[in-house]
Amino acid sequence: MIAHSFHGEIFGPAQRLHGATYVVDVEFRRESIAPSGVVVDIGRASDALRAILGEMSYRNLDDEPAFSGQNTTTEFLAKVVFDRMARRVDAGELGAGSEGLASLKVTLHESHVAWASYEAPLR
Amino acid sequence: MIAHSFHGEIFGPAQRLHGATYVVDVEFRRESIAPSGVVVDIGRASDALRAILGEMSYRNLDDEPAFSGQNTTTEFLAKVVFDRMARRVDAGELGAGSEGLASLKVTLHESHVAWASYEAPLR
Amino acid sequence: MIAHSFHGEIFGPAQRLHGATYVVDVEFRRESIAPSGVVVDIGRASDALRAILGEMSYRNLDDEPAFSGQNTTTEFLAKVVFDRMARRVDAGELGAGSEGLASLKVTLHESHVAWASYEAPLR
Amino acid sequence: MIAHSFHGEIFGPAQRLHGATYVVDVEFRRESIAPSGVVVDIGRASDALRAILGEMSYRNLDDEPAFSGQNTTTEFLAKVVFDRMARRVDAGELGAGSEGLASLKVTLHESHVAWASYEAPLR
Amino acid sequence: MIAHSFHGEIFGPAQRLHGATYVVDVEFRRESIAPSGVVVDIGRASDALRAILGEMSYRNLDDEPAFSGQNTTTEFLAKVVFDRMARRVDAGELGAGSEGLASLKVTLHESHVAWASYEAPLR
Amino acid sequence: MIAHSFHGEIFGPAQRLHGATYVVDVEFRRESIAPSGVVVDIGRASDALRAILGEMSYRNLDDEPAFSGQNTTTEFLAKVVFDRMARRVDAGELGAGSEGLASLKVTLHESHVAWASYEAPLR
Numbered sequence: 046m047i048a049h050s051f052h053g054e055i056f057g058p059a060q061r062l063h064g065a066t067y068v069v070d071v072e073f074r075r076e077s078i079a080p081s082g083v084v085v086d087i088g089r090a091s092d093a094l095r096a097i098l099g100e101m102s103y104r105n106l107d108d109e110p111a112f113s114g115q116n117t118t119t120e121f122l123a124k125v126v127f128d129r130m131a132r133r134v135d136a137g138e139l140g141a142g143s144e145g146l147a148s149l150k151v152t153l154h155e156s157h158v159a160w161a162s163y164e165a166p167l168r
Numbered sequence: 169m170i171a172h173s174f175h176g177e178i179f180g181p182a183q184r185l186h187g188a189t190y191v192v193d194v195e196f197r198r199e200s201i202a203p204s205g206v207v208v209d210i211g212r213a214s215d216a217l218r219a220i221l222g223e224m225s226y227r228n229l230d231d232e233p234a235f236s237g238q239n240t241t242t243e244f245l246a247k248v249v250f251d252r253m254a255r256r257v258d259a260g261e262l263g264a265g266s267e268g269l270a271s272l273k274v275t276l277h278e279s280h281v282a283w284a285s286y287e288a289p290l291r
Numbered sequence: 292m293i294a295h296s297f298h299g300e301i302f303g304p305a306q307r308l309h310g311a312t313y314v315v316d317v318e319f320r321r322e323s324i325a326p327s328g329v330v331v332d333i334g335r336a337s338d339a340l341r342a343i344l345g346e347m348s349y350r351n352l353d354d355e356p357a358f359s360g361q362n363t364t365t366e367f368l369a370k371v372v373f374d375r376m377a378r379r380v381d382a383g384e385l386g387a388g389s390e391g392l393a394s395l396k397v398t399l400h401e402s403h404v405a406w407a408s409y410e411a412p413l414r
Numbered sequence: 415m416i417a418h419s420f421h422g423e424i425f426g427p428a429q430r431l432h433g434a435t436y437v438v439d440v441e442f443r444r445e446s447i448a449p450s451g452v453v454v455d456i457g458r459a460s461d462a463l464r465a466i467l468g469e470m471s472y473r474n475l476d477d478e479p480a481f482s483g484q485n486t487t488t489e490f491l492a493k494v495v496f497d498r499m500a501r502r503v504d505a506g507e508l509g510a511g512s513e514g515l516a517s518l519k520v521t522l523h524e525s526h527v528a529w530a531s532y533e534a535p536l537r
Numbered sequence: 538m539i540a541h542s543f544h545g546e547i548f549g550p551a552q553r554l555h556g557a558t559y560v561v562d563v564e565f566r567r568e569s570i571a572p573s574g575v576v577v578d579i580g581r582a583s584d585a586l587r588a589i590l591g592e593m594s595y596r597n598l599d600d601e602p603a604f605s606g607q608n609t610t611t612e613f614l615a616k617v618v619f620d621r622m623a624r625r626v627d628a629g630e631l632g633a634g635s636e637g638l639a640s641l642k643v644t645l646h647e648s649h650v651a652w653a654s655y656e657a658p659l660r
Numbered sequence: 661m662i663a664h665s666f667h668g669e670i671f672g673p674a675q676r677l678h679g680a681t682y683v684v685d686v687e688f689r690r691e692s693i694a695p696s697g698v699v700v701d702i703g704r705a706s707d708a709l710r711a712i713l714g715e716m717s718y719r720n721l722d723d724e725p726a727f728s729g730q731n732t733t734t735e736f737l738a739k740v741v742f743d744r745m746a747r748r749v750d751a752g753e754l755g756a757g758s759e760g761l762a763s764l765k766v767t768l769h770e771s772h773v774a775w776a777s778y779e780a781p782l783r
Contacts, residue, residue: 046279048171048187048228053573055632057580058226064171064187066279078739081668082731087774088672103181105171116574124570140670154280156169156189157403159579176450178509180457201370204299205362210405211303239451247447263301280772282456292648294540294556294597304595310540310556312648324493327422328485333528334426349550351540386424400649402538402558415771417663417679417720427718433663433679435771472673474663525661525681526649526769545696547755549703608697616693651702 049106049117056116062107065155067122069098071130072150072164079142086140093138097129119155123163127151131167172229172240179239185230188278190245192221194253195273195287202265209263216261220252242278246286250274254290295352295363302362308353311401313368315344317376318396318410325388332386339384343375365401369409373397377413418475418486425485431476434524436491438467440499441519441533448511455509462507466498488524492532496520500536541598541609548608554599557647559614561590563622564642564656571634578632585630589621611647615655619643623659664721664732671731677722680770682737684713686745687765687779694757701755708753712744734770738778742766746782 048064071094073085101109106117115121127149134143150164171187194217196208224232229240238244250272257266273287294310317340319331347355352363361367373395380389396410417433440463442454470478475486484490496518503512519533540556563586565577593601598609607613619641626635642656663679686709688700716724721732730736742764749758765779 046182046186046188048185051574055573055575055578055580059169061226062171062228063169063226064189065169066187066189068280078733078735081670082666082733082736083670084735084776086670088670103184103186105185118570118574120570120576121574157191157277161576174451178450178452178455178457201364201366204301205297205364205367206301207366207407209301211301241447241451243447243453244451284453292551292555292557294554305538307595308540308597309538309595310558311538312556312558314649324487324489327424328420328487328490329424330489330530332424334424349553349555351554403560403646415674415678415680417677428661430718431663431720432661432718433681434661435679435681437772472676472678474677523772526683543697547696547698547701547703610693610697612693612699613697653699 047101047104047106047117051116051118053116062105065119067119068154069094069126070152070154071126072152073146074148074150075145076147079145081142083142085143085146089139089143093130093133094126097126097133100129101125119153119159119161120163123151123153123161126153127163127165131165134167170224170227170229170240174239174241176239185228188242190242191277192217192249193275193277194249195275196269197271197273198268199270202268204265206265208266208269212262212266216253216256217249220249220256223252224248242276242282242284243286246274246276246284249276250286250288254288257290293347293350293352293363297362297364299362308351311365313365314400315340315372316398316400317372318398319392320394320396321391322393325391327388329388331389331392335385335389339376339379340372343372343379346375347371365399365405365407366409369397369399369407372399373409373411377411380413416470416473416475416486420485420487422485431474434488436488437523438463438495439521439523440495441521442515443517443519444514445516448514450511452511454512454515458508458512462499462502463495466495466502469498470494488522488528488530489532492520492522492530495522496532496534500534503536539593539596539598539609543608543610545608554597557611559611560646561586561618562644562646563618564644565638566640566642567637568639571637573634575634577635577638581631581635585622585625586618589618589625592621593617611645611651611653612655615643615645615653618645619655619657623657626659662716662719662721662732666731666733668731677720680734682734683769684709684741685767685769686741687767688761689763689765690760691762694760696757698757700758700761704754704758708745708748709741712741712748715744716740734768734774734776735778738766738768738776741768742778742780746780749782 046066048062050062051059075084106112130149134146146167148166150162152160152162154160169189171185173185174182198207229235253272257269269290271289273285275283275285277283292312294308296308297305321330352358376395380392392413394412396408398406398408400406415435417431419431420428444453475481499518503515515536517535519531521529521531523529538558540554542554543551567576598604622641626638638659640658642654644652644654646652661681663677665677666674690699721727745764749761761782763781765777767775767777769775
């Protein structure tokens with residue numbers, strides 16, 4: 046649940062300071078299921094996502110140095126979540142077997158009708 | 169899609185400026201269906217709701233004189249939408265037959281897990 | 292999934308022959324849970340609902356004698372489903388214990404944003 | 415996410431040991447909004463619900479002494495959650511202002527098509 | 538909300554005149570986010586979709602010359618919406634930056650359980 | 661609606677006997693729409709899915725010989741449904757035109773926040 050404002054005529058009234066609830070889904074993909082029978086340790090994956098969202102939640106994103114000079118659109122934030130999750134995967138935070146993850150897809154739902162996703166392979 | 173902040177320790181991190189998407193449902197009720205077969209003219213009802221939400225959308229509610237000194241919680245905003253819709257019903261804006269409306273229920277969904285409703289009889 | 296058209300200027304373009312998917316929920320209510328631990332036999336209740344909807348599905352409701360001269364609005368159809376289900380409850384079709392049912396609520400969802408309900412006590 | 419089995423022919427194949435995911439909503443109601451602008455402290459309410467569900471989660475309910483001799487139907491479990499939440503409200507666990515709560519409604523969704531609710535006034 | 542009928546035994550009772558509500562989603566994709574931070578101008582995209590759906594809404598598709606001799610199945614209509622949106626993208630109706638769109642996916646939800654999608658690259 | 665337990669510390673409390681409701685979606689894909697205007701005969705596809713799920717429903721999967729020594733995770737079960745559906749497609753059970761199906765995607769929703777999918781080409 047964040048506040049922000051956008052720059053550019055294309056955004057119309059969203060140029061004013063406003064806000065959004067983002068419901069965030071992350072899809073973890075691999076070629077085949079790990080021996081334990083899972084794609085990812087869902088407990089660790091949930092912890093990682095919670096940590097990433099905690100860095101942004103209940104804030105005015107216009108004041109966040111990390112996003113300075115950026116329109117923090119739903120698309121942009123989907124990529125931010127992707128990048129931060131990918132870094133945690135690379136760092137081994139998702140536990141044994143997570144080196145087998147092939148790609149991620151991050152979706153931010155901003156309302157019942159609008160959402161944005163970012164997907165890409167992992168290194 | 170609004171920005172706001174709350175006053176009071178009970179709100180924790182939501183004391184900071186943040187924001188929310190509200191998906192808003194209004195339920196119109198009457199004792200029995202009008203002769204035309206409807207409870208309310210859904211076109212006029214949608215127009216009225218759009219106008220009410222337009223007064224709040226893409227704004228920082230902390231700066232709205234109408235809400236000065238108030239925590240604009242989901243519960244509070246549900247009552248605001250109720251009161252404004254009730255006033256429009258009373259003013260006849262919902263068209264022929266709307267004098268037969270008995271009560272309203274307004275629900276604001278703030279996320280996939282949290283919502284608040286306000287319901288009460290009309291005059 | 293039915294076709295129909297409406298009479299009256301209030302309906303705008305819905306005066307033309309068009310159609311709708313209705314997703315139908317029925318809520319069965321009683322004062323306290325029956326000894327078996329259920330409110331209603333959900334198998335029998337589902338069969339009854341399926342039979343009721345089967346009488347209307349894949350039809351042009353403008354051609355149904357039962358609805359002659361009526362606008363088959365979502366509100367009207369919610370009452371039709373209510374009445375037909377109430378009749379089946381009264382006839383004992385929902386099995387042992389169903390005489391303890393106190394009221395029903397029938398909801399027809401016509402899209403992701405519009406729905407109508409009809410609720411009333413049972414005899 | 416629980417396992418259980420039912421006794422009685424009415425349950426058909428559900429007489430065998432099977433299981434269910436329950437998505438649980440609790441609705442807190444009061445006559446008018448508290449001065450802070452909320453109906454209930456949603457943080458404390460969520461903690462209380464998490465504690466109540468934690469007493470049942472990842473278990474075979476057939477082995478729980480508290481439910482001995484009972485069909486742990488969705489209806490029955492909705493009342494269990496209601497009773498346990500009501501007790502916590504009475505004990506003051508939901509914090510300042512919660513003595514103004516008038517009633518609760520607990521809903522357990524067992525699938526995309528079936529759910530059961532239990533609602534009653536609080537003392 | 539349209540009426541139609543199908544030809545072919547495979548369609549069973551759907552060979553009769555009936556109807557459907559379609560809830561329509563369009564997914565716009567590009568290799569990387571445009572400098573403004575968006576994938577597409579959501580205002581223009583919504584206007585384009587509204588125009589496309591307006592050409593079909595509240596009609597009996599059996600009477601539409603454009604669909605003559607065709608079963609207007611959910612799959613077929615998903616492709617119709619795709620083709621019409623692709624044409625508008627090519628015509629520049631979606632504004633500056635839309636020439637960077639790589640592909641579209643159109644989904645028509647016909648009920649809570651059935652949907653069809655059509656996806657393909659743009660020229 | 662099944663019961664099961666998991667082996668391995670990674671599963672925490674899910675090592676105990678518990679259960680789940682799975683809401684199952686199958687996506688059938690082909691390069692282009694069949695002449696009849698459909699991707700697949702939805703009646704036959706639904707019958708096939710119902711048969712496949714019937715082999716698992718209302719059971720304790722720990723007791724099923726077919727899954728002996730396996731963690732019947734959501735991911736694993738998605739592949740089981742995929743394999744069984746693929747076999748039925750190959751056997752011609754989905755009727756005329758189904759030889760044109762190119763790939764399947766099976767999704768099992770285990771709650772409002774967790775799901776797993778398995779997708780692959782058909783032979």
